[in-house]
Amino acid sequence: MLNVDNVSVRYGDKEVLSRLQVRVEPGQWWMIAGPNGAGKSTLISAISQGVPYTGKIAVLGRDARDYNAGELARQVGVLSQHHASGYAFTVREVIALGRYAYRTGFFKNGDAEGEERILEAMAATGLTELGERNILTLSGGEMQRVFLAQALAQQPALLMLDEPANHLDLIYQRQLFALIGDWLKTPGRAVISVVHDLMLAKHYGTHALLLREGKTIAAGETAAVLTRQNLFAAYGMDVFAWMQDLLSEWRE
Amino acid sequence: MTQKTNRREGFPWYGWAAGSVLTLLVALLCVCAGSVPLPMGDTLAVIGRAIRGVPVSEGLPKSIILSIRLPRVLCAGLSGAALALCGAAMQGLLRNPLADGSTLGVSSGGALGAALAIVLGISIPGLPLAASTGMAMLFAFGSLMIILTVAYAMDHSLATQTIILIGVIFSMLSSALLSLLIAFSGEKLRSITFWTMGSLSGRSYTHVLILLFGLLVCGGVLLSQEAELNAFAVGEENARHVGVPVRRVKMRVMIAASALIGICVSVGGSIGFVGLIVPHMVRLVTGPNHRKMLPTTVFSGAIFLMLTDLMARTVLSPIELPIGVVTSLIGAVMFVSIFYRSRKGGRGVC
Numbered sequence: 001m002l003n004v005d006n007v008s009v010r011y012g013d014k015e016v017l018s019r020l021q022v023r024v025e026p027g028q029w030w031m032i033a034g035p036n037g038a039g040k041s042t043l044i045s046a047i048s049q050g051v052p053y054t055g056k057i058a059v060l061g062r063d064a065r066d067y068n069a070g071e072l073a074r075q076v077g078v079l080s081q082h083h084a085s086g087y088a089f090t091v092r093e094v095i096a097l098g099r100y101a102y103r104t105g106f107f108k109n110g111d112a113e114g115e116e117r118i119l120e121a122m123a124a125t126g127l128t129e130l131g132e133r134n135i136l137t138l139s140g141g142e143m144q145r146v147f148l149a150q151a152l153a154q155q156p157a158l159l160m161l162d163e164p165a166n167h168l169d170l171i172y173q174r175q176l177f178a179l180i181g182d183w184l185k186t187p188g189r190a191v192i193s194v195v196h197d198l199m200l201a202k203h204y205g206t207h208a209l210l211l212r213e214g215k216t217i218a219a220g221e222t223a224a225v226l227t228r229q230n231l232f233a234a235y236g237m238d239v240f241a242w243m244q245d246l247l248s249e250w251r252e
Numbered sequence: 253m254t255q256k257t258n259r260r261e262g263f264p265w266y267g268w269a270a271g272s273v274l275t276l277l278v279a280l281l282c283v284c285a286g287s288v289p290l291p292m293g294d295t296l297a298v299i300g301r302a303i304r305g306v307p308v309s310e311g312l313p314k315s316i317i318l319s320i321r322l323p324r325v326l327c328a329g330l331s332g333a334a335l336a337l338c339g340a341a342m343q344g345l346l347r348n349p350l351a352d353g354s355t356l357g358v359s360s361g362g363a364l365g366a367a368l369a370i371v372l373g374i375s376i377p378g379l380p381l382a383a384s385t386g387m388a389m390l391f392a393f394g395s396l397m398i399i400l401t402v403a404y405a406m407d408h409s410l411a412t413q414t415i416i417l418i419g420v421i422f423s424m425l426s427s428a429l430l431s432l433l434i435a436f437s438g439e440k441l442r443s444i445t446f447w448t449m450g451s452l453s454g455r456s457y458t459h460v461l462i463l464l465f466g467l468l469v470c471g472g473v474l475l476s477q478e479a480e481l482n483a484f485a486v487g488e489e490n491a492r493h494v495g496v497p498v499r500r501v502k503m504r505v506m507i508a509a510s511a512l513i514g515i516c517v518s519v520g521g522s523i524g525f526v527g528l529i530v531p532h533m534v535r536l537v538t539g540p541n542h543r544k545m546l547p548t549t550v551f552s553g554a555i556f557l558m559l560t561d562l563m564a565r566t567v568l569s570p571i572e573l574p575i576g577v578v579t580s581l582i583g584a585v586m587f588v589s590i591f592y593r594s595r596k597g598g599r600g601v602c
Contacts, residue, residue: 049492050489068497069492069496069497069498070495071495072495073494074495077493078493080493083490085485085486085487086347086348086485087485087535089539090539093482094486097482098494100483100496101495103479147490150490151493154494
């Protein structure tokens with residue numbers, strides 16, 4: 001479904017991603033982890049054609065550079081880390097933007113399935129009741145759900161989430177990850193998410209990519225990647241022991 | 253509450269119809285009102301006969317209606333629609349409610365271009381106003397490019413304050429160069445008031461046609477970008493994620509908006525703040541969705557500038573105020589209000 005082949009990204013003199021190799025197949029949920037500045041969000045940007053890169057990224061067997069913006073949006077949905085609108089759009093209006101790539105006509109207002117997909121996305125994210133709310137009045141968590149609904153309305157095959165648990169309380173984190181898990185059950189879909197919480201990564205991810213300073217520390221099945229040695233190599237500290245310590249305080 | 257209704261996106265036909273009727277009624281009122289008031293029925297009859305090609309009896313009413321007021325009111329309406337539309341489009345594109353031809357320095361850049369064409373005697377045979385209009389369009393676009401390039405170099409996020417600051421500096425520079433040009437141009441240029449404060453006095457049907465052409469072409473381009481502007485107004489990165497070809501759309505909107513501002517400036521000088529005031533008022537009623545907001549802005553802009561022009565020529569009659577004085581008085585207050593609210597609230601504006 002997605003093949004990242006020898007991809008490097010430079011910002012000026014600094015190489016932020018170095019010769020990255022990842023192959024994502026349908027049904028897989030890849031968790032990208034690593035310390036700040038490891039290049040996690042840059043990888044998401046490169047796949048969504050937001051930054052220039054060397055190497056090759058293929059989406060569904062076709063070079064991502066050959067897609068036009070609309071074609072790519074129909075295959076790849078992205079939930080960004082930061083959301084900020086300067087204007088008082090309604091929740092529904094923002095979610096409806098997810099149908100942009102499907103709209104036809106001079107004024108881009110033709111989309112036979114649009115209404116149905118928008119309502120589905122709103123229902124899936126628990127936003128049906130908030131359709132007419134001004135997005136400037138939403139909490140961070142509600143805002144995150146609005147943009148997730150927008151990405152779902154795009155009906156992508158690949159969903160990329162950049163730190164999706166940001167701004168979410170524990171209840172919504174659990175709901176969000178369960179929702180993504182359900183979404184992934186439909187054949188032909190895959191998920192990539194950038195996460196800081198390694199417990200979430202281990203529990204929900206089928207695969208993981210561990211990065212440090214733009215380089216791959218380990219990539220593959222979650223259990224094989226999130227090991228004590230690999231985490232030490234990525235974070236420069238004994239993450240494993242620290243997490244065990246933390247968890248021990250929760251034993252009844 | 254589930255939303256089962258199949259919503260129609262876009263501006264309804266009855267909205268276009270109501271807007272057109274209201275705009276025409278205001279235009280008729282503006283033709284009738286003035287230092288010499290004219291009865292509405294007679295005015296309508298004169299205009300009707302002229303449109304049908306039926307001879308109109310010579311006299312003061314005919315000359316006032318057809319030679320003086322009608323072209324002026326039409327120029328005011330078309331300029332108002334165009335300037336307001338450009339302001340709304342730039343505010344959506346830059347996600348910045350303070351973006352406008354006058355606050356960004358695009359209008360003064362366009363005025364400099366038009367004045368330069370007149371002073372240097374640049375002309376196109378057979379098309380008397382084409383050179384100054386073309387230069388105004390070119391300079392307006394060049395100004396926008398310079399302002400955004402400098403602002404981007406200073407601040408990659410293109411923050412409101414940076415753009416406005418660069419725009420103000422650029423506007424001052426253009427105005428200084430324009431003043432210099434006028435000082436050395438002898439009789440070639442009209443007064444500095446025309447270029448800095450704007451005036452629609454003495455405009456002809458040629459000007460009406462230039463504005464109409466500009467509004468149909470450039471305004472059509474801007475109106476066709478409603479969906480894209482909605483995406484930009486939410487965020488440029490988000491726009492890319494939902495499939496908007498951001499670079500292409502950005503160039504398209506910038507070229508269309510600056511060209512249209514250039515045309516307006518070449519006809520009526522720099523009439524400031526129309527693109528700031530009207531979209532702000534309209535957004536309060538329609539919300540920020542460009543599908544409703546842009547068409548409403550077109551009609552509201554036309555009505556606003558026709559009424560402002562009426563005020564400028566009647567309030568201190570027989571003295572005529574430069575139209576830009578009236579728009580700037582309203583605009584300056586609104587600018588401070590929007591800026592204060594966006595800074596204080598930190599959560600954007602309507």
